[in-house]
Amino acid sequence: MVIKCKNAEETVEAGFKFGQSLKQGDIVCLTGDLGAGKTTFTKGIAKALNSIYEPVSPTFNIVNEYPGDIPVYHFDLYRLETENDLYSIDIDSYLYGNGICVIEWPEIALDLLEDYYAVRISYDGEGRIIETERI
Amino acid sequence: MKVLAIDTSTSSAxxxxxxxxxxxxxITLNPTKAHSQIIMPVIEKLLAQLELTARDIDIFAATQGPGSFTGLRVGISTVKGLADAQDKPVIGVSTMEAMSHMFGFCNGYICTLIDARRNQVYFALYQYVDGNITTVMEPDVEDISILLSKLSCLNKQIIFTGDCVEKFVDLIKSNMGSNAVMPMRAYCVSTATSAAILAEKMYLKKEYKRIEPDYMIKAYVDQENK
Structure with a gap:
């Protein structure tokens, strides 16, 4: 599925519509350059799930947890260096847990994932193109 | 002598x-909210009901692994905090031995299993004779099917206990047949009492070490090459 967004609000809206279809246990891998709108898209997902916090970039925390109708676990794995760092953040307890995982910069964890949504956000002039695929 | 022991190595606390x-x-709760939220209120409630305070406790202990990474860290840091504040010993007990201990009155083999995800389990195999334990298979991590085929080759009756026995019950039955003994699942979650008994024994025999986590980190890297 491909969506075009003109601005940040439309990116949030796209995330919202996408979030409405998510179920407990789903994993979403978000790829895109810095500033493409990964966290913005995640704000939409969180709205759909009535998360009590608005997502912020997890670059420094690595994982943010947003309780809601279904808990959302929001990752940014950019700072992880080895696959064993994934162990230090206890990633399995999230992936096999009771919520929805949204993972920015997921490359280092891809070998651990079997069944997930791949969302790619790329620049399109001033706007964005969002492609969604089930892997 | 009074021993306070906790177990947060699996989903129960x-x-x-x-x-x-x-x-x-x-007090045993299963399943729980995050251990970090639940274990201190549980300890406080237990001590209050017994009309004790932390100062009345002579030895602190916890299961130290294997188990859930986060669960172990919460449990270990909690007892260390309590013990160090009182300047009392804090003893680590093997999660596996503690899990097996409650069935130790049955002379025989006990296999403890903790879910390590991706069809792997943390396991150990013990043999109890008149309350004395021998380790037959040291704690390790293995694919559940491979483990079960090894166990079925022993051709012995084995009691299975742990948080994932229910998950793998069909596999266990098909590999072990009537050699598998599975306690009611309600009995497979409570480990703190055993940990406390073992810690007290270790202290009296002067055979104990300050608690340290034993994560048994599964090699994610090896997973790729399988």
Whole structure:
């Protein structure tokens, strides 16, 4: 599925519509350059799930947890260096847990994932193109 | 002598106070909210009900692994905090031995299993004779099917206990047949009492070490090459 967004609000809206279809246990891998709108898209997902916090970039925390109708676990794995760092953040307890995982910069964890949504956000002039695929 | 032991190595959380081999009280909750939110209120409630304070406890203990990474860290840091504040010993007990201990009165083999995800399990195999334990298979991590085929080759009756026995019950039955003994699942979650008894024994025999995590980190890297 491909969506075009003109601005940040439309990116949030796209995330919202996408979030409405998510179920407990789903994993979403978000790829895109810095500033493409990964966290913005995640704000939409969180709205759909009535998360009590608005997502912020997890670059420094690595994982943010947003309780809601279904808990959302929001990752940014950019700072992880080895696959064993994934162990230090206890990633399995999230992936096999009771919520929805949204993972920015997921490359280092891809070998651990079997069944997930791949969302790619790329620049399109001033706007964005969002492609969604089930892997 | 009073021992307070806790177990947060699996999804259940339990705390127990034992004195001279006798259980004074235990609270077990399963499943729980995050251990970090639940274990201190559980300890406080237990001590309050027993009309004890942390100062009345002579030895602190916890299961130290294997188990859930986060669960172990919460449990270990909690007892270390409590013990160090009182300048009392804090003893680590093997999660596996503690899990097996409650069935130790059955002379025979006990296999403890903790879910390590991706069809792998943390396991150990013990043999009890008249309350004395021998380790037949040291704690390790293995694919469940491979483990079960090894166990079925032993051709012995084995009691299975742990948080994932229910998950793998069909596999266990098809590999082990009537050699598999599976306790009711309600009995497979409470480990703090055993941890307290074992910690007290270790202290009296002067065979204990300050608690340290034993994560048994599964090699994610090896996973790729399988």
């Amino acid at each position: 339990s705390a127990a106070v034992v004195s001279d081999g006798r259980l004074l009280g235990e």
